[in-house]
Amino acid sequence: MTTTMGAATGSRRGPAPLLEATGLTVSFGNVTALDGLELTEPAGQVLAILGPNGAGKTTFVRTIATLLRPDRGELRVLGHDVVREAAQVRRDIGLAGQFAAVEPAMTGRENLDMTARLFGHGRRAARQAAAVILSQLGLDEVADRRCGTYSGGQRRRLDLGASLVGAPRLLLLDEPTTGLDPVGRREVWAAVRGLAAAGTGILLTTHYLEEADELADQIVVIDHGQVIASGTLSQLKASVGRDVIELSVADPALLDPAAGVLEQVISVRPRLDRAARRAHVPAAGGAAQLGAVISRLAGAAIPVEEIGLRRPTLDEVFLALTGQSGPSGTPADSYQPAGRSQP
Amino acid sequence: MTMTGTISRPARAPGAVASAGQVARRALLKYIRTPSLSIMSIVQSGMFLFSFRYVFGGAIHAGPTSYVDYLVPAYVATIVLFTGGGIAVAVAEDRAQGFTDRLLSLPVPRLSLVLGRVVADSSTNAWSILTTAALGFAFGFRLPGTGADALAAFGLCLVYAVVFTVVFIVMGLFAPNAQAAQGMSLIAFVFAFISSAYVPADSMPGWLQPFAKYQPITPMVNAVRALLTGSSSNVGLALAWCALLLLVATPLAVLRYRKA
Numbered sequence: 001m002t003t004t005m006g007a008a009t010g011s012r013r014g015p016a017p018l019l020e021a022t023g024l025t026v027s028f029g030n031v032t033a034l035d036g037l038e039l040t041e042p043a044g045q046v047l048a049i050l051g052p053n054g055a056g057k058t059t060f061v062r063t064i065a066t067l068l069r070p071d072r073g074e075l076r077v078l079g080h081d082v083v084r085e086a087a088q089v090r091r092d093i094g095l096a097g098q099f100a101a102v103e104p105a106m107t108g109r110e111n112l113d114m115t116a117r118l119f120g121h122g123r124r125a126a127r128q129a130a131a132v133i134l135s136q137l138g139l140d141e142v143a144d145r146r147c148g149t150y151s152g153g154q155r156r157r158l159d160l161g162a163s164l165v166g167a168p169r170l171l172l173l174d175e176p177t178t179g180l181d182p183v184g185r186r187e188v189w190a191a192v193r194g195l196a197a198a199g200t201g202i203l204l205t206t207h208y209l210e211e212a213d214e215l216a217d218q219i220v221v222i223d224h225g226q227v228i229a230s231g232t233l234s235q236l237k238a239s240v241g242r243d244v245i246e247l248s249v250a251d252p253a254l255l256d257p258a259a260g261v262l263e264q265v266i267s268v269r270p271r272l273d274r275a276a277r278r279a280h281v282p283a284a285g286g287a288a289q290l291g292a293v294i295s296r297l298a299g300a301a302i303p304v305e306e307i308g309l310r311r312p313t314l315d316e317v318f319l320a321l322t323g324q325s326g327p328s329g330t331p332a333d334s335y336q337p338a339g340r341s342q343p
Numbered sequence: 344m345t346m347t348g349t350i351s352r353p354a355r356a357p358g359a360v361a362s363a364g365q366v367a368r369r370a371l372l373k374y375i376r377t378p379s380l381s382i383m384s385i386v387q388s389g390m391f392l393f394s395f396r397y398v399f400g401g402a403i404h405a406g407p408t409s410y411v412d413y414l415v416p417a418y419v420a421t422i423v424l425f426t427g428g429g430i431a432v433a434v435a436e437d438r439a440q441g442f443t444d445r446l447l448s449l450p451v452p453r454l455s456l457v458l459g460r461v462v463a464d465s466s467t468n469a470w471s472i473l474t475t476a477a478l479g480f481a482f483g484f485r486l487p488g489t490g491a492d493a494l495a496a497f498g499l500c501l502v503y504a505v506v507f508t509v510v511f512i513v514m515g516l517f518a519p520n521a522q523a524a525q526g527m528s529l530i531a532f533v534f535a536f537i538s539s540a541y542v543p544a545d546s547m548p549g550w551l552q553p554f555a556k557y558q559p560i561t562p563m564v565n566a567v568r569a570l571l572t573g574s575s576s577n578v579g580l581a582l583a584w585c586a587l588l589l590l591v592a593t594p595l596a597v598l599r600y601r602k603a
Contacts, residue, residue, distance in 0.1 A: 099441035101442045103442070115449070117362075118365055132350050165350065167353075
């Protein structure tokens, strides 16, 4: 096992990429979780991994964290190979998984102190690291209480803190807010934003499109163990193209005629949300088509409550890419747009 | 040393001993701060000794010694077989709850993960051995030999505690979940009861005697009884079994942690 490797690899030509995967394949028995995955991501950013359940997100994180060995292919984390230089990779990463992996019988401070020692800090440095993280994550008040008494959000923040006491270069967050209430989720988001602002590289997997939307600079969509799309949020939205024309009507009986007008102009069948009396359709022609729709609606004397052109939501992008509705499980037909329509 | 609000990167990965110390400290703190764990084991021992001393004991003929003097050394020697399920469950829970993943993602030597657990669980087992021995005296057990003989027997019981700790850690590492770990650890009961620990092996039916006589618990128990009277009969055989079990279980535990 390699114990001391200089950061020689990749340092000659600028910083090594955050991640470099070539032909990465990981299987369990006859199930192939990662199937020749290819990915290169530059350092210093927040990267969100999205994908439907079973797409290989968690397997990817566990492989980066050296918990799983690739069957084939190669994975380098900040220039270090996860198999041959596993020890170096472990010094560079911090992992916060789907569970709050803290010891409930110990206080928050004791938990962080222990993890800091296990990262390699001496006694004094560990104590300092624990104190810094506690105040950074707003846990000062509960620092000396056993964390078995913490709220869900506090526990998850402590777990996040435990992955940070070694000052990692890459923080791995596997579904960091699954199972948290909205307040706890916002607490964790605020913490992650603070870390990103301080320059820590972050990779997160998530079930919530909203979360990727809130936190990530760069998004990678995985399906069937392969990368099917990657880019910034606006690049992804642009790649699936097309803005969306969305309208709503006051009288439910008018939804079908209104949708009929949309279909005539754009030649794509609109998606309907009957409960909200809304219809939306991707419109490659943008504003010109919006104008045409409005004048035809006026000609047919169909009053609409609201009509506008907007960028597709991440959920719609996801649907277009994977043929499935968002990983949060929202059926596309009843999807409620999070953003307001823009005139 | 550093500016307030910043954390330095550790200069090197942690050493094997320091890491094992942290792993052990956590397991010990959990044990000490969950008093129900030690209280339950004392209550269990008390009920066990009571049943065997006063309920079944009268019907068991254990040769020239009184039954309480036959029973107590055996129970103390094999107490870990009864408490070890807790070790397997704790190890399986750590895996299920992501704690093991966290440890494995840290630059910690893999051997330290096993070593730390062994140190912690052997210490709690030493405590069980002491409290069980004290209970034994309360139930009427008297030392047949000198204090030095008793110390030697106690030392051998500690060796068993370490060996069985590793065996139960392996069970916890291979069990798919905590319930399964609990179930797997019940196999220890088979070895504890089909041995010379509670009844002489000669009193069992002929087809069962070979298992009772040649499985490791019988020489282990007999060695402790021998040491108490100043004899060393069976001690070599018992230690050989210990060495064999350790040689098989330790690599399994380390390899499993490496792959887990």
